[in-house]
Each structure stands twice: as C-alpha cells, then as structure tokens.
Amino acid sequence: MSRIKTVFDALRASGRKALVPYITAGDPHPQHTVALMHALVKGGADVIELGVPFSDPMADGPVIQLACERALVHGTSLWQVVEMVAEFRKTNTTTPVVLMGYLNPIEARGFGKFADYARGAGVDGVLVVDLAVEEAPEIAPIFRAAGLDCIFLLAPTSSAARIAAIAEQASGYLYYVSLKGVTGAATLDIASVEAKLEEIRRHTKLPVAVGFGIRDADSAAKVGRVADAVVVGSALVSQIEKHQNEPALLPELLTQQLGALRAALDKLKS
Amino acid sequence: MNNQNLPDARGHFGPYGGRFVAETLMEPLRQLEEAYNRLKNDSAFRAELDKDLAYYVGRPSPLYPAERLTKSWGGAQIYLKREDLNHTGAHKINNTVGQALLAKHLGKTRIIAETGAGQHGVASATVAARLGLKCVVFMGSDDIERQSPNVYRMKLLGAEVRPVTSGTRTLKDAMNEALRDWVTNVDDTFYIIGTVAGPHPYPMLVRDFNAVVGREVIRQSQDMLGRLPDALVACVGGGSNAIGLFHPMIPHAAVKMYGVEAGGLGIASGQHAAPLSAGKPGVLHGNRTYIMADDNGQILGTHSISAGLDYPGVGPEHSWLKDSGRVSYVAVTDDEALAAFHELTRVEGIIPALESAHAVAYGKKLATQMKRDEAMVINISGRGDKDIFTIAKREGIELLK
Ligand SMILES: Cc1ncc(COP(=O)(O)O)c(C=O)c1O
Numbered sequence: 001m002s003r004i005k006t007v008f009d010a011l012r013a014s015g016r017k018a019l020v021p022y023i024t025a026g027d028p029h030p031q032h033t034v035a036l037m038h039a040l041v042k043g044g045a046d047v048i049e050l051g052v053p054f055s056d057p058m059a060d061g062p063v064i065q066l067a068c069e070r071a072l073v074h075g076t077s078l079w080q081v082v083e084m085v086a087e088f089r090k091t092n093t094t095t096p097v098v099l100m101g102y103l104n105p106i107e108a109r110g111f112g113k114f115a116d117y118a119r120g121a122g123v124d125g126v127l128v129v130d131l132a133v134e135e136a137p138e139i140a141p142i143f144r145a146a147g148l149d150c151i152f153l154l155a156p157t158s159s160a161a162r163i164a165a166i167a168e169q170a171s172g173y174l175y176y177v178s179l180k181g182v183t184g185a186a187t188l189d190i191a192s193v194e195a196k197l198e199e200i201r202r203h204t205k206l207p208v209a210v211g212f213g214i215r216d217a218d219s220a221a222k223v224g225r226v227a228d229a230v231v232v233g234s235a236l237v238s239q240i241e242k243h244q245n246e247p248a249l250l251p252e253l254l255t256q257q258l259g260a261l262r263a264a265l266d267k268l269k270s
Numbered sequence: 271m272n273n274q275n276l277p278d279a280r281g282h283f284g285p286y287g288g289r290f291v292a293e294t295l296m297e298p299l300r301q302l303e304e305a306y307n308r309l310k311n312d313s314a315f316r317a318e319l320d321k322d323l324a325y326y327v328g329r330p331s332p333l334y335p336a337e338r339l340t341k342s343w344g345g346a347q348i349y350l351k352r353e354d355l356n357h358t359g360a361h362k363i364n365n366t367v368g369q370a371l372l373a374k375h376l377g378k379t380r381i382i383a384e385t386g387a388g389q390h391g392v393a394s395a396t397v398a399a400r401l402g403l404k405c406v407v408f409m410g411s412d413d414i415e416r417q418s419p420n421v422y423r424m425k426l427l428g429a430e431v432r433p434v435t436s437g438t439r440t441l442k443d444a445m446n447e448a449l450r451d452w453v454t455n456v457d458d459t460f461y462i463i464g465t466v467a468g469p470h471p472y473p474m475l476v477r478d479f480n481a482v483v484g485r486e487v488i489r490q491s492q493d494m495l496g497r498l499p500d501a502l503v504a505c506v507g508g509g510s511n512a513i514g515l516f517h518p519m520i521p522h523a524a525v526k527m528y529g530v531e532a533g534g535l536g537i538a539s540g541q542h543a544a545p546l547s548a549g550k551p552g553v554l555h556g557n558r559t560y561i562m563a564d565d566n567g568q569i570l571g572t573h574s575i576s577a578g579l580d581y582p583g584v585g586p587e588h589s590w591l592k593d594s595g596r597v598s599y600v601a602v603t604d605d606e607a608l609a610a611f612h613e614l615t616r617v618e619g620i621i622p623a624l625e626s627a628h629a630v631a632y633g634k635k636l637a638t639q640m641k642r643d644e645a646m647v648i649n650i651s652g653r654g655d656k657d658i659f660t661i662a663k664r665e666g667i668e669l670l671k
Binding site for chain 1: 280288289290291292293294295296297298436437442443445446449450453454455456457552553554555556561563565566567568569
C-alpha cells in the first residue's frame with residue numbers, strides 16, 4: 001500500500017485532518033532542505049509537498065516565484081531534489097513526500113527515468129501543476145507504473161465532467177485549489193469551498209486536500225472543518241524568505257509556525 | 271506532410287501543442303475554444319471581422335514589387351508583403367481585431383495582453399480603446415526600456431502597462447504574468463495572446479486570424495505573376511506573422527517556405543532566440559514545442575536585438591512544420607538583421623521593424639541562390655519606427671536628451 005494511503009487511512013480512522021506543508025527545494029540553499037523537511041515533520045506535517053524549482057512557475061504568485069529563483073541561483077536540479085528525498089528517507093520512512101512542480105524539468109530527464117529514480121529515492125507522489133488530465137494519458141501511467149501516486153488539481157472552474165475525469169486518473173489524494181488565482185493569494189471563501197467539496201466528493205472517495213489562501217491557524221481551522229487535508233505553502237515560504245540569511249534559525253521557526261496550524265487542526269478532532 | 275487540417279481535437283500538431291496549464295484555466299480554455307468554433311463559421315461574425323479588417327486595419331495590404339532591391343540583389347524577383355502598412359504598424363492587429371471580437375461576443379469587459387516589442391501591446395490597447403474595454407498590458411521591464419515609444423503609445427491609448435520584473439524581464443516573463451492575471455480574473459477578463467503560442471486554442475485561432483496575410487498573397491501573386499511565388503520568407507518569434515503567410519500555402523508543395531529565427535550573436539555563442547534552430551522539444555506556456563532549455567529543463571535566457579523575437583519558445587505548429595520538413599527554419603544574427611534594416615530603408619524607402627529585418631536578411635541570402643524568373647515574397651511584418659531609438663543607441667547616436 002502506498003505511504004500516502006497509509007497516512008490518510010490512519011488519519012481518517014482517528015478522525016484527524018492532514019496537515020500538508022509545501023516548501024520549495026533548494027530554498028534558501030540546497031544544503032538546508034532536508035533539515036527543513038524534518039522540521040516540518042516535527043511541526044506536525046502528515047505529508048510534505050516538496051517544490052521542484054522551475055524558471056517559469058506560471059501558476060505561482062510572487063512568494064514562490066522568488067523561492068524558485070533563490071533555489072535556481074544555486075542550481076537546484078530535479079535530480080538534486082530527488083537526492084534530498086533519499087537523504088530525508090535515511091531517518092524518516094513514514095512521512096509521504098510529494099514532488100510538486102512543472103512538467104518541463106521532468107520531461108527533460110525523461111518520464112520513465114524520473115519515475116524510477118524518484119520511487120527508488122522514496123518519493124511517494126507527483127503533482128505536476130501544468131499536466132492537465134487531458135495530457136496525462138501518455139504520462140501518468142508511467143508514474144503509476146513506478147509506484148508513484150499522481151495527484152491532480154481541481155479548481156473552482158472545474159466542471160462536473162472534468163471532476164469525474166480527474167478523479168478517475170488520480171490516486172493518493174486530490175488537491176482542490178480554493179480560489180481563482182495563483183499561490184499566495186489571500187481571499188478564502190469558505191462557503192464556496194465547502195459547496196465545491198461536496199460536489200467533488202460525489203465523484204471520488206479519495207481524500208481531498210485544500211490549498212491556496214491558507215496562512216495561519218485560523219484559516220487552517222476553517223478549511224480543516226470541510227477538507228480532509230490542509231495545504232500551507234506561501235506562508236512558510238515567506239518565513240524562509242524573511243530569514244534566508246540566517247538559515248540556522250529556520251528549522252525551529254518552521255516547526256513553530258506549522259505547529260500552530262497543527263494545534264488548530266487537532267482542536268477540530270471530533 | 272502537407273497537413274493543413276491541424277490541430278486535432280485536443281489541440282495537437284503531431285506531438286506538439288496541447289493544453290498544459292493549471293486546472294483553473296482548463297474550463298475557460300474549453301469555453302474559448304467552443305465559442306471560437308461556433309463563431310468562426312457564423313456569417314455575421316465573419317462579416318464583422320471582414321469589415322474591421324478592411325476599414326479599420328486597412329486591408330488588403332499591398333504586395334509590393336521591390337524592383338530596386340531585386341536589381342541590387344541580382345537574383346529572384348522580390349515582393350514585399352506590406353504588413354507594416356496596417357493600422358498600428360504590424361501584422362499583430364489582424365489577430366487583436368479578431369480576438370477583440372471574440373471578447374465582445376463572450377461579454378468580457380477587460381483585456382489583458384503580453385508584449386515584447388510592444389507591437390502586440392499597442393494593437394491590443396488599440397482594439398480595447400475602440401471597444402471601450404479596460405486594458406492591461408504586461409511587459410518585461412527590460413523591454414519597456416528598449417521599446418519606449420510603444421510604451422507611451424499604449425498609455426496614450428488608455429492601457430495600463432504593467433512592468434514585469436521576474437525572471438529574465440522579457441516576453442516570456444510577461445506571458446507568465448499575463449497567465450497569472452488571467453487565472454485570477456478569469457470571469458471578466460479576456461486574454462489576447464499575441465502569437466501562435468500558448469495553450470490550445472490560441473495557436474489555432476491566432477493563426478486563423480493572421481492567415482488573411484497568406485490568402486491575400488495567393489490572390490495578389492495570381493494577379494501579378496499569374497502563379498504562386500516560389501519562396502516565402504518570414505521572421506519567427508512566436509511565429510504568428512510567419513504562420514499567417516505560410517498556412518494557406520502549405521498544400522502547395524512547390525512553394526518553399528523559410529522561417530527566420532533570431533540568431534542574436536550567433537548560434538554558436540548561445541546568445542540567441544532560435545529554439546527551432548538550436549533547441550529541443552519541451553513544455554512552456556501551455557504547449558509542447560521546441561524550446562530553449564538547459565539539461566535540467568530550466569528555460570534559458572534569450573538574446574536578440576529585436577524584442578519581438580526574444581522568446582525561448584515558438585508556436586507548436588512551427589515545430590510540426592519543422593519536423594515534417596515542410597518549412598525550413600534558419601537563423602540570422604543581430605548584425606545581419608541590422609544591415610538588412612539599413613539596406614531596405616535606403617534602397618526602397620521602407621523602414622522595417624527589426625523583427626522583419628531578419629526576414630529581409632535571409633531573403634537576401636536566398637535570392638542570390640534563386641533564378642531571376644523566380645519570385646520570393648518576404649513578409650514585412652511591421653514598420654521600424656519603434657526601433658529607431660534602439661538602432662541609434664547601438665550606433666552611438668543620441669536622439670533625445
Ligand atoms: C513587427 C513584428 N514582427 C514579428 C514579431 C514576432 O512575432 P511573431 O513571430 O508572432 O510574428 C513581432 C513581435 O512583437 C513584431 O512586432
């Protein structure tokens with residue numbers, strides 16, 4: 001069974017919500033990423049979404065754009081990101097890691113080669129932002145064959161037909177983008193999120209994570225009430241940006257920051 | 271090989287094209303495709319578009335026999351397709367007039383566009399002014415500097431020019447930013463993409479709106495020569511002026527076609543914007559196509575003297591036409607383009623855009639290898655007024671203090 005499924009099954013059984021932090025690998029420097037991943041686990045991460053930096057992150061807001069630029073200054077490559085996961089796995093064999101990024105860096109290495117290398121390193125899933133479900137039939141099966149879960153995005157604009165098609169190709173969990181916009185936007189309309197999640201759940205039994213617009217304990221709790229998992233990205237990456245020149249402080253800061261969201265989610269426990 | 275009926279239903283040209291965007295944009299793109307497929311066969315829409323092209327853009331543009339140039343080059347008969355004479359001074363208006371009509375039919379109240387040289391920004395601001403729509407143009411901050419006359423024109427037309435400071439601060443980053451704006455304001459906003467790139471249906475509809483150029487050349491060369499030309503030459507940035515000229519003639523196998531990319535400081539230098547000549551297939555801005563990227567898949571910075579060609583990707587149909595061998599893609603350097611700019615200006619009294627000067631430069635090389643009774647059409651995609659500051663600066667002349 002996949003590590004992602006194991007984690008979500010256990011959470012479901014205990015009535016808890018998953019906390020899914022995102023950071024960009026290589027930010028502020030490749031040598032810190034593994035320590036930051038462990039810090040996220042300490043802060044209560046159930047799944048880690050590790051961003052693969054890309055030169056043209058068209059679905060990301062300024063915070064993650066800059067994170068990509070910081071990571072790329074140090075030449076952070078897809079292969080290095082996979083190696084970071086291998087390093088992380090030396091001391092953590094339970095927390096699922098999902099690589100999140102754009103198609104071109106993967107395509108440049110070859111889908112099959114990437115899938116095997118990533119799986120071998122202990123990567124559990126991939127979320128390719130610009131891989132729409134229509135283009136996935138040639139690519140997603142390669143990832144799946146290697147044992148990687150394929151996580152897809154759903155959006156406020158997704159029609160019922162699209163939701164059905166996406167649910168069919170997805171495994172692990174689904175990632176609902178809570179708003180029309182890029183990462184880091186700050187307008188969360190919880191009523192519309194709730195309504196859309198209801199629609200999504202008519203098409204799938206997979207856990208549904210909600211991301212975009214979650215910054216703190218308060219917004220995490222609001223989303224946690226309706227979603228299976230809460231994704232927080234730009235708020236963490238902003239913290240990394242702020243302390244990029246004092247990286248030694250970052251693990252503790254991230255643990256604390258995420259810990260506040262963890263506490264808020266655990267209070268929801270029925 | 272002569273397949274003119276692409277893209278397929280999924281927006282693919284062979285292995286190229288498609289729709290590689292985040293989920294939020296998939297449904298709006300489907301709606302755009304559906305609206306376009308409905309309207310393109312609607313006689314009222316066609317009539318409205320034809321009227322705009324005739325009375326607003328000023329079509330047809332002349333096919334000009336360049337006799338002095340022909341004589342001076344001493345080879346093929348040279349004809350210049352005068353897209354520089356269109357309203358706003360480039361082929362870009364063919365597309366913006368069409369997309370603006372789509373925006374109107376879809377009830378959108380806000381137009382966004384990306385621009386490199388500023389020609390597409392001006393053409394978008396122009397149609398937005400005419401329809402009373404709000405207009406925001408994204409432009410790399412480096413391009414704002416080298417194309418300042420067009421920046422001012424856009425502002426005069428009532429558009430907001432938003433500087434893009436991320437990445438390489440040129441056209442590709444402007445396109446990223448426009449996509450980000452669109453994803454955020456997708457309900458009221460129409461994104462007018464300025465070239466045959468981007469996710470399906472853009473490469474198809476931008477091509478269709480520019481294909482008026484090639485259709486006119488077919489008619490005009492029948493009238494003037496009694497036959498089709500032997501060779502077509504056009505510059506390729508994203509590839510809209512080139513595909514507009516080429517597409518209607520794809521089935522006519524005897525017509526040779528040449529797409530001219532920006533060779534910058536030379537292909538060997540790596541400082542260029544020639545993905546078809548020196549790149550490899552990948553995914554950028556929503557489609558699979560030839561791109562300039564490093565071994566890790568990161569998009570490379572480009573260089574061209576011409577802002578409108580300074581783009582690391584190219585329309586997916588060109589990738590298909592390259593692989594199929596139907597079109598030859600070549601590159602000329604900054605210096606060659608600059609020399610051609612001066613030559614056309616002095617010999618024919620036509621100041622071409624630096625983009626178009628790339629086509630002229632290759633046309634010269636090709637003409638001398640052709641027979642005197644053969645005919646070549648070079649697309650003068652735009653006029654060079656916007657470039658005079660760049661050229662003066664490069665030649666050490668100070669125009670304004
Ligand atoms: C005059 C002119 N020609 C050509 C181009 C390149 O675009 P495309 O390759 O889409 O024709 C531009 C772009 O700005 C332009 O302004």
